[in-house]
Amino acid sequence: MSESLALNRNQYLELEKIALGAFAPLDGFMTEAQFRSVVETMRLPDGHVFSIPVVLDIDKDTADRFEAASQIDLYHDGVCVGRLWPSDFYGCDRPAAARHVFGTDDPSHPGVAYFLGLKAVFVGGRVELLRRTTFDISPDELTPEETRAAFKARGWTTVGGFQTRNVPHRAHEYLLRVALEHVDGLFVQPLVGHRRDGDYTPQAVMRGYRALVGSFLPKDRIVLGILSTVMRYAGPREAIFHAIIRRNYGCTHFIVGRDHAGVGGWYGDYDAHALTKHFDGELGIEIMRLKGPYHCDICDGIVTEKTCPHFGTPATRAISGTDMRRILVDGAVPDPRLMRPEIVAALKGVSLFIEQSDP
Numbered sequence: 001m002s003e004s005l006a007l008n009r010n011q012y013l014e015l016e017k018i019a020l021g022a023f024a025p026l027d028g029f030m031t032e033a034q035f036r037s038v039v040e041t042m043r044l045p046d047g048h049v050f051s052i053p054v055v056l057d058i059d060k061d062t063a064d065r066f067e068a069a070s071q072i073d074l075y076h077d078g079v080c081v082g083r084l085w086p087s088d089f090y091g092c093d094r095p096a097a098a099r100h101v102f103g104t105d106d107p108s109h110p111g112v113a114y115f116l117g118l119k120a121v122f123v124g125g126r127v128e129l130l131r132r133t134t135f136d137i138s139p140d141e142l143t144p145e146e147t148r149a150a151f152k153a154r155g156w157t158t159v160g161g162f163q164t165r166n167v168p169h170r171a172h173e174y175l176l177r178v179a180l181e182h183v184d185g186l187f188v189q190p191l192v193g194h195r196r197d198g199d200y201t202p203q204a205v206m207r208g209y210r211a212l213v214g215s216f217l218p219k220d221r222i223v224l225g226i227l228s229t230v231m232r233y234a235g236p237r238e239a240i241f242h243a244i245i246r247r248n249y250g251c252t253h254f255i256v257g258r259d260h261a262g263v264g265g266w267y268g269d270y271d272a273h274a275l276t277k278h279f280d281g282e283l284g285i286e287i288m289r290l291k292g293p294y295h296c297d298i299c300d301g302i303v304t305e306k307t308c309p310h311f312g313t314p315a316t317r318a319i320s321g322t323d324m325r326r327i328l329v330d331g332a333v334p335d336p337r338l339m340r341p342e343i344v345a346a347l348k349g350v351s352l353f354i355e356q357s358d359p
Contacts, residue, residue, distance in 0.1 A: 072123075296315050
């Protein structure tokens with residue numbers, strides 16, 4: 001018996017990423033056994049490292065209706081986009097799972113709030129994508145098959161992946177330059193799926209990177225494309241997840257900097273460095289653990305703890321996306337030593353910040 005389910009945008013994007021191979025080795029939404037194993041051990045039952053739950057949430061009435069279904073047709077905006085073959089329906093202790101994944105069950109953490117707000121029942125099972133939905137951001141997105149082909153066409157054997165959700169500032173630029181010294185090319189892939197209010201819009205992020213690449217970084221050594229998926233704000237665990245995703249897109253290296261995927265001071269600056277070391281040799285991608293960066297008034301440039309003798313003094317200051325957002329929200333112009341004026345100029349005429357999260 002077949003049933004049908006309407007997906008919201010976030011659910012559709014998870015379906016799409018599973019089916020396109022971005023979340024490999026997953027071939028469907030997580031079963032209960034997969035979910036519990038990933039939450040508790042950061043591994044799938046077969047031993048593959050996987051650090052973040054990928055689930056399809058439905059309400060209890062829908063779950064009751066689906067229990068006898070052998071197939072569920074998946075719709076988005078009234079169009080059948082895929083199929084799911086349900087294997088099980090399950091719930092969990094949400095606060096306990098949140099503590100494993102996010103290190104807290106405090107709903108003031110945006111990732112926790114999103115997870116706790118999911119519908120009561122998760123349905124697991126293999127999926128198939130029948131048709132992709134087109135969004136305003138779609139022209140900027142590449143599939144894993146397309147990125148692998150692009151890297152091959154350029155003759156790259158080593159490719160560094162860079163995760164970001166912010167308009168580029170000088171610290172981002174520094175990290176990219178350091179990575180370019182070690183790999184043939186970079187895949188810069190801003191995450192533009194569901195994020196919290198106050199984050200940059202996808203249009204602002206892409207405007208910023210287009211202004212940076214070509215003018216200040218070698219265009220022939222960088223591929224730029226977005227990743228449309230939910231931002232989890234899970235810090236160290238999400239660093240593992242982001243590395244796995246970039247491996248699936250064909251990257252051989254992945255940059256993990258200060259407070260990767262962090263939010264609001266929930267994680268230590270280099271907690272993600274420590275967690276990625278725990279899985280060295282198992283991720284199928286080499287982690288480039290980069291320090292800082294900071295700006296030093298005495299050195300008059302971008303530095304790290306490893307390159308500047310003034311770290312920890314008033315001469316050094318961190319460069320963070322949060323600080324840059326605050327400056328731009330207030331209508332001020334960032335210090336050109338922290339964000340290039342050309343980047344700021346490229347943002348004119350575009351909506352900068354998310355005001356209402358996607359449903």
